[in-house]
Amino acid sequence: MTAVARLRAVVLDCPDPGALAAFYAAVAGGTPRTGDEDWVVLQIPGGPRLDFQRAEGYTPPEWPRADRNSQQFHLDFDAGSTWAEVDAAHEKVLALGARPLDLEDREKKDFQVYADPAGHPFCLCRIEEP
Structure with missing residues (x-):
């Protein structure tokens, strides 16, 4: 197309x-x-x-919410192929001002969810090696 x-x-x-x-x-x-x-x-x-x-009067999205002020979109970042690399990225984004939203079941999902300092959700993802 x-x-x-x-x-x-x-x-x-x-x-x-x-x-x-x-x-x-x-x-x-x-x-x-x-x-x-x-x-x-x-x-x-x-x-x-x-x-x-x-954006004056900005209200951050709420995660996870589907009924009002939902996430609207999020950004995914490849953080490495091992959980040690993802853990290092986790520490760095926390030091920069991110806050965790969902760190559960990462082995099943291969990602962890955070909010940036303005409240937008983003994920640190583990890259699967082929």
Whole structure:
């Protein structure tokens, strides 16, 4: 199928674009570029572009909720092929300000769920070796 357009960026609403861009730069790499105080761009090396937009009155998503203010979307990050690598990434994202949402049954699911400092859910995933 022929594409109609090319994905430019994933945009996250948040109360502080600079702070959230710095968090994701520490997680995935890249250097945030500020357009103004209400918009920050982060090009992840070898990956997608994340943009952060100030949203007045921002209310973080609730996870897991399907009835109101649900997660809407989340980001998945490959954190390594061993649980030791995922555990190291776990410690680093906690130090950066993430909070755990679901760390249960990781051996069955191969991922753990966190909230970023603005409350958006994201996962650290174990990469399955072929």
